[in-house]
Amino acid sequence: MSQERSALGAFLRSRRDRVTPAQAGIAPFPGPRRVPGLRREELAVAAGLSTDYYSRVEQGRQPNISDSVLAALGRVLRLDEVEAAHLRDLAISHSHSSRGKSARPQVPDPGLLRLAANLDHVPVLLLGQRAEVLFHNELLSKVLGRDFTTGVSIVEYLFDDPLAKERFVDWPLFASRAVAGMRREAARRPHDTLLIEGIANLRRTNPDIERWWHDHAVHDYAPTQQTIAHPGGQLQFALQSVAAHTEPDQHLVVYTVEIDSPTARLLATL
Numbered sequence: 008m009s010q011e012r013s014a015l016g017a018f019l020r021s022r023r024d025r026v027t028p029a030q031a032g033i034a035p036f037p038g039p040r041r042v043p044g045l046r047r048e049e050l051a052v053a054a055g056l057s058t059d060y061y062s063r064v065e066q067g068r069q070p071n072i073s074d075s076v077l078a079a080l081g082r083v084l085r086l087d088e089v090e091a092a093h094l095r096d097l098a099i100s101h102s103h104s105s106r107g108k109s110a111r112p113q114v115p116d117p118g119l120l121r122l123a124a125n126l127d128h129v130p131v132l133l134l135g136q137r138a139e140v141l142f143h144n145e146l147l148s149k150v151l152g153r154d155f156t157t158g159v160s161i162v163e164y165l166f167d168d169p170l171a172k173e174r175f176v177d178w179p180l181f182a183s184r185a186v187a188g189m190r191r192e193a194a195r196r197p198h199d200t201l202l203i204e205g206i207a208n209l210r211r212t213n214p215d216i217e218r219w220w221h222d223h224a225v226h227d228y229a230p231t232q233q234t235i236a237h238p239g240g241q242l243q244f245a246l247q248s249v250a251a252h253t254e255p256d257q258h259l260v261v262y263t264v265e266i267d268s269p270t271a272r273l274l275a276t277l
Contacts, residue, residue, distance in 0.1 A: 014194065015097040016065045021223035022084040023050050031083050045083075054079040072098045089191065093225040096194040113158075115141040116254040123259055129274065130244075130262040137202045138162045138188065141257065149277045150174075150235055150242060150262070160205065162189060166213050176234035176241070186219040187226040194225075233262070239277070242270045 023045040028035040031045055031053040040046070045053070051061035056076065063069040064076070077098055081091040113135040123131045123142060130147035134140060140155045148154045152170050155161075162185045165171050165178075172178045189206055196202055210217045235242040244262040251257055264271045 013067060015094075016067055018094065018097060018223050019065050019080070019084075022086065022090070023047075026050075026084055030085065050080070050083060053083040089225055089227050092227075093191055093194050113139065113141060113257075116251040116257050118253070119249065119251050119257060119259045122249065126261060129264060132161070132260045132262075134161060134258050134260060135254075136196070136199070136256045137192070137205060138185070146274065146277060147262070150237060150274075152237075161185070162209065166209065166216060174235050174237070176236050177232075181231075181233065182215065183219045183222075183224070184226050184231070186216055187222075187224040190220065190223070191225040191227055237273070240269065240273050242273060243268070244270065 024043050026044045028045060028049055031049065033049060033053050036046060036049055047062055047065065048058040051058045054061070054076070056079070060069065064072060064080075074095075077091075077095055080086075081094060084090075086094060115133055115135075119133055120142060123133060123144060127144060127146065130150045131142075131144050132140065132147055133142035138161045140157060140159050140161055142157075143155050151174055153164075153168065155164070165175075165182050165185055175181050189202075189209075193202060193206060206220075210220055231246050233244045233246055235244065244264060247261045247263055249259040249261065264274065
């Protein structure tokens with residue numbers, strides 16, 4: 008079984024493990040239960056599929072999966088918008104594979120760079136494919152206590168730099184979401200050799216990443232709260248992500264603050 012098909016089956020199993028028959032709107036089938044959530048045949052019935060068809064999907068033996076089937080599975084499994092998109096990407100990636108893709112050099116989007124230049128009063132970080140740093144301003148370096156070379160992975164920083172665990176008050180939450188973001192990108196870009204090899208290396212060398220990877224959680228870039236333990240005082244940020252139409256894989260992360268808040272006043276001194 009290919010890596011993409013294996014990922015599709017693993018994701019489906021992880022999602023049906025968390026849904027009970029009652030939540031799926033069906034009566035539990037008789038007999039001893041060996042899974043915490045839905046059995047394959049229960050999911051198939053709830054989604055309006057034959058057990059044999061669904062088994063082929065989960066085992067990676069069904070070459071083409073229609074949008075209506077994916078929508079039915081998403082409904083029964085109670086997938087959110089990001090999870091449903093992830094399911095579609097996993098299904099498409101093994102049905103329409105495009106082998107031999109090479110990674111293009113990343114060039115920062117000019118519009119995002121202009122926007123970043125006008126936001127010098129707050130920390131900003133431009134991320135590209137594989138969560139690589141394409142640009143950051145000086146204030147971000149002062150907040151996080153280190154500089155970033157262009158092309159470095161922000162995920163590697165979170166796990167490899169001891170200072171990251173000191174600065175990020177909610178480090179486990181933020182780091183686990185970074186792993187979930189890597190999983191999301193891996194489904195969207197299954198033939199990005201640099202991405203897949205980088206993930207494999209991180210999983211080999213870091214037990215936290217390997218453990219979170221098996222949770223099968225997925226996240227896209229989204230606004231979130233972040234608390235930084237700075238030597239000058241604790242900083243509270245609400246992160247906002249801005250994408251460009253011309254470069255959808257690039258995201259400008261803006262560390263927004265409340266006007267005249269303790270965080271805003273401390274940033275002014277930095």
